[in-house]
Amino acid sequence: xxxxxxxxxxxxxxxxxxxxxxxxxxxxxxxxxxxxxxxxxxxxxxxxxxxxxxxxxxxxxxxxxxxxxxxxxxxxxxxxxxxxxxxxxxxxxxxxxxxxxxxxxxxxxxxxxxxxxxxxxxxxxxxxxxxxxxxxxxxxxxxxxxxxxxxxxxxxxxxxxxxxx
Amino acid sequence: xxxxxxxxxxxxxxxxxxxxxxxxxxxxxxxxxxxxxxxxxxxxxxxxxxxxxxxxxxxxxxxxxxxxxxxxxxxxxxxxxxxxxxxxxxxxxxxxxxxxxxxxxxxxxxxxxxxxxxxxxxxxxxxxxxxxxxxxxxxxxxxxxxxxxxxxxxxxxxxxxxxxx
Numbered sequence: 542x543x544x545x546x547x548x549x550x551x552x553x554x555x556x557x558x559x560x561x562x563x564x565x566x567x568x569x570x571x572x573x574x575x576x577x578x579x580x581x582x583x584x585x586x587x588x589x590x591x592x593x594x595x596x597x598x599x600x601x602x603x604x605x606x607x608x609x610x611x612x613x614x615x616x617x618x619x620x621x622x623x624x625x626x627x628x629x630x631x632x633x634x635x636x637x638x639x640x641x642x643x644x645x646x647x648x649x650x651x652x653x654x655x656x657x658x659x660x661x662x663x664x665x666x667x668x669x670x671x672x673x674x675x676x677x678x679x680x681x682x683x684x685x686x687x688x689x690x691x692x693x694x695x696x697x698x699x700x701x702x703x704x705x706x
Numbered sequence: 707x708x709x710x711x712x713x714x715x716x717x718x719x720x721x722x723x724x725x726x727x728x729x730x731x732x733x734x735x736x737x738x739x740x741x742x743x744x745x746x747x748x749x750x751x752x753x754x755x756x757x758x759x760x761x762x763x764x765x766x767x768x769x770x771x772x773x774x775x776x777x778x779x780x781x782x783x784x785x786x787x788x789x790x791x792x793x794x795x796x797x798x799x800x801x802x803x804x805x806x807x808x809x810x811x812x813x814x815x816x817x818x819x820x821x822x823x824x825x826x827x828x829x830x831x832x833x834x835x836x837x838x839x840x841x842x843x844x845x846x847x848x849x850x851x852x853x854x855x856x857x858x859x860x861x862x863x864x865x866x867x868x869x870x871x
Contacts, residue, residue, distance in 0.1 A: 563837075564852065565837070565840045565841040565843075565844045565845050566837055566840050567856070568844055568852065568855065568856055568859075569744060569840045569843075569844060570786070571856060571859045571860070571863070572737070572740060572741055572744070572859060573741055573744075573745075573786055573787075574786070574863060575737060575859055575862050575863055575866065576737055576738055576741040577786065578863065578866045578867070578870075579734060579737070579738075579866060580738075582866070582869075582870060621735070621738055621739070621742065622738075623788055623789055624788055624789070672728075672730070672731055675730045675731050675734045676730045677869045678730075678734075678865070678866050678869050679730045679733055679734060679862065679865070679866075680730050681861075681865035681868070681869070682858070682861060682862065682865065686858050686861065687729065687733065689854060689858065690733065690855070690858045690859075690862075691732070691733055691736060693847070693851050693854065693855045693858075694733075694736045694737060694740055694855075695736070696846075696847060696851065697740050697844065697847065697855075698736070698739060698740055698743065700843070700844070700846035700847070701740065701743045701744060701747065701843050701844075702743070703846070704747075704842045704843050704846070705743075705747060
């Protein structure tokens with residue numbers, strides 16, 4: 542009975558699905574491994590070269606992109622790496638004179654955060670080294686592999702966004 | 707003077723490098739975004755469906771792969787996701803009866819951790835759902851795109867490993 546046509550085809554379907562599942566998990570773990578390796582290298586180098594952390598760098602990078610400043614809520618939403626307490630980082634960087642916090646003119650209960658001139662200067666130095674490290678870590682791909690990877694990851698991104706809708 | 711041959715060629719070289727740098731950063735941020743989106747979706751679903759966290763799931767997943775058990779040090783090294791305190795997770799899971807801890811026979815100061823039968827059962831349920839979610843999130847790629855992505859990420863991995871040597 543197990544050998545009739547319907548059962549064989551349903552078995553094929555099952556094995557294909559299992560194979561597919563397994564593949565998706567392998568892809569996810571490979572993606573995660575690559576990301577973790579790069580993140581780990583950047584964390585180590587930022588600590589060794591600048592005595593700073595990746596969340597602090599990320600915090601300053603978000604501000605460097607928006608010279609008019611960001612609210613704390615907006616900053617939290619934009620942070621790319623985990624492991625940082627956003628308000629703790631803000632207090633540290635403020636004490637070190639690298640950022641300024643000021644209430645918004647139209648809503649004095651909301652604070653707007655900006656890099657100070659010293660913070661801009663310090664960030665520019667770190668960003669240059671960071672860019673060089675990322676080139677070292679990822680720059681070995683050929684131009685074609687790089688372009689294909691960018692385009693496949695774009696598909697991955699839209700696929701994820703669709704499945705989250 | 708800026709227009710003599712040597713300066714033009716060095717300018718070209720510079721712009722190419724800048725372009726390259728910029729591209730590597732864009733690739734890194736895209737990789738990080740995809741990873742963060744998947745991780746975020748898995749965190750939310752594990753919480754909603756099983757009232758658990760990704761680090762707890764990751765901890766159990768590492769144990770499920772090694773039925774003979776792992777030491778706490780080995781477990782820490784194998785964890786794939788951040789945000790979890792490994793000894794805190796071990797205490798929780800032990801209280802809930804999902805893992806057992808016992809001193810190693812040859813070294814009574816080192817503890818070996820294993821899933822309990824209840825832990826194996828609970829993990830199997832979560833792993834099935836987790837696999838299904840990962841298929842939903844990543845399964846939309848064509849077979850060819852999937853294969854190419856796996857192979858390019860393998861190159862990325864070895865390139866990173868080489869640049870870390």
